Amino acid sequence: MKERYLRQSQRDQQIVIAVAALVLAVLIYAMLIQPLITGLENRRASVASRTDLLSWMSESAAKLQRVRGSGATNTGKRSDKAAYVLLDESIRNAGLSAAADRIEPAGKDKKGARVQFSQVDFDKLVRLLGTLQSQYGLGISHANISQKDGGMVSARITLDGGG
Numbered sequence: 001m002k003e004r005y006l007r008q009s010q011r012d013q014q015i016v017i018a019v020a021a022l023v024l025a026v027l028i029y030a031m032l033i034q035p036l037i038t039g040l041e042n043r044r045a046s047v048a049s050r051t052d053l054l055s056w057m058s059e060s061a062a063k064l065q066r067v068r069g070s071g072a073t074n075t076g077k078r079s080d081k082a083a084y085v086l087l088d089e090s091i092r093n094a095g096l097s098a099a100a101d102r103i104e105p106a107g108k109d110k111k112g113a114r115v116q117f118s119q120v121d122f123d124k125l126v127r128l129l130g131t132l133q134s135q136y137g138l139g140i141s142h143a144n145i146s147q148k149d150g151g152m153v154s155a156r157i158t159l160d161g162g163g
Contacts (some may be wrong), residue, residue: 039066056147060122067130077090084113086136092126096120112141122153132159 005013019084081089086103091100099120106114117125122145141160145153 053147060145063126064124064129067126068133078140080108081112082113083107083136083138083159086138087113087115087132087159090128090132091115092138094124094131095125096128106158107141107160112159113138113155114158116154116157117155118156119148119152122151125153125155137161 001042005016008016032110038119051065082105084103087130088100088103091097096117100115102114102116104114109114125145133140138161142158142159143155144157145155147153
């Protein structure tokens, strides 16, 4: 191969060197630089989306604190009904029965209730939880809430009826 290169004219040798340098530069860009740029852009997008999620969660936490603050004292009337029955009635009264996927008793003595929503309006959910707290003394013992589009969330919430 070296002999063939040396047999070429000076002009052809320069063209071969230029093409080899160009191919080498393209390979370096394609194998090193472009993946670094793409990875950096992906990281920036990930940070931006997580920042948005953190902001949304902070706003949601503030809303929950306001709801708790307005009805945090356990002045709710006690009822002879089971917690899951009270939860079911409150969900129907709030117009969220179509959004509730599952309602069931929860807790050691079944004094609590568990509800699952695959998609529910966050503001309506917060109002429902505030009503349950203020009217019946049902507090949140566990909540797993995930953001969806347009103010909608999916939620699994366990309520505790106290003692």
